[in-house]
Amino acid sequence: MIQVAFPWFFLLAPLPLIIWFLRKPKQPQLSPIRTPLFDNWQTLQANSNNTHSNLLARTFLFLAWLFLITAAARIQWVDEPIQLPNSGRDLLLSIDISGSMEEEDLKLHGKPANRLQVVKSIISDFIERREGDRIGLVLFGENAYLQTPLTFDLKTVQHMLDESEIGLAGASRTAIGDGIGLSVKRLRERAEQNRVLILLTDGRNNSGELDPIEAAKLAKHAGVKIYTIGVGADEAIRRSLLFGTTKFNPSAELDEKTLTQVAQITGGRYFRARSTEELAQIYELLDELEPVEDEPEIYRPIQELYYWPAMVALLFLMLPFIINFILDLTKRFSDLKNKPKKSNVRGVKNAN
Structure with missing residues (x-):
């Protein structure tokens, strides 16, 4: 049987949505502190300037938040009762x-x-x-x-x-x-x-x-x-x-x-x-x-399961790195494929 140790943590789930809808749009500014995670999220948004990509990035962040909340609420598996x-x-x-x-x-x-x-x-x-x-x-x-x-x-x-x-x-x-x-x-x-x-x-x-x-x-x-x-x-x-x-x-x-x-x-x-x-x-x-x-x-043995949602939350936070890495490889492969080949001038002269 699954139980939640701190269910009131789920009340914090809609907090990012409230912040996103209530905040006022601001002009883009350079961040005084740059971190690899922030850079990758910026790169992900810069690679595709459309609504669909922006929605995907926010979805990743929101899902990471949900799984972090789930981990904090401490999902537990309760085994069958044992008579001591x-x-x-x-x-x-x-x-x-x-x-x-x-x-x-x-x-x-x-x-x-x-x-x-x-x-x-x-x-x-x-x-x-x-x-x-x-x-x-x-x-x-x-x-x-x-x-x-x-x-x-x-x-x-x-x-x-x-x-x-x-x-x-x-x-x-x-x-x-x-x-x-x-x-x-x-x-x-x-x-x-x-x-x-x-x-x-x-x-x-x-x-x-x-x-x-x-x-x-x-x-x-x-x-x-x-x-x-x-x-x-x-x-x-x-x-x-x-x-x-x-x-x-x-x-x-x-x-x-x-x-x-x-x-x-x-x-x-x-x-x-x-x-x-x-x-x-x-x-x-x-x-x-x-x-x-x-x-x-x-006695009912209790097994903690919080680390599973925590790992999933970490995966969603790492997705910008993964996606940026894939996009960068794709771009490099495309550039190499479309790069014009140099003609062999010496071979032409010898032929004449």
Whole structure:
């Protein structure tokens, strides 16, 4: 679809006609300033002193004016509307991949699975529902590192989550504070709106340089809301040849107190996931607490076309040069054709 940005420019279109009809005829005078364009227009009029030629010259000028007006009005081509991703949240997922996530105290599709496998399955469904949010992924063990920066490309985030493995960031210890600190650092680079961090762990902070409480204070200062999730069953059965089956608490190392304080400091909430079903319910609740924007943004690409009428206007202004050049060549060719040939006098004398 074609649109005009400044249509009021077309009101200036009849201005040259008004000037030509209202001006008083003047005696021809020599111009104090001579320019090539002016000389060529004078030459064009001098080459043919009739009404038809004068009308043609004025027509060229008027057409050049019209196309200049059209260029100034900015003709634009507007493409079909494109739906942009919703202006939703900047949401980082910070996942514990320390060695304790290998504990098989949860079930996935009715079969025993380690904690990381269950987390991947539940978070995959969560990511699919976040169309319109920028999602990023931070992994931490003994160290914390950015697996995926904030992006609208949810497929990439999903792929990078699937690629994460236990031990990639160190298997023996857990740096919860560093995981929060790195996440806050990445979120601070975004616009200050709807910054959310979802941190999932099954242990306590026993590594890294940053204390989780201090990291939470930094997050609050940066406007980042943190939801913490403690994952792992409260009871499991261990089988051995010597003692048979014994019950134990596989989540004994989970520091719920610190995770609760981290969430409270930033205005978030702490959740406890003792089973796969509870973990799924938590992420469904997070969808409700931090919903995706419903109204999409519409964008219509605009392509400027002003340079086309500007080029046509330049062509009409160059026509005097072109016509004068053609007339000059024609005149020279005619003069050469009509020029009398010299007789060969010496050849005549020799013949006599």
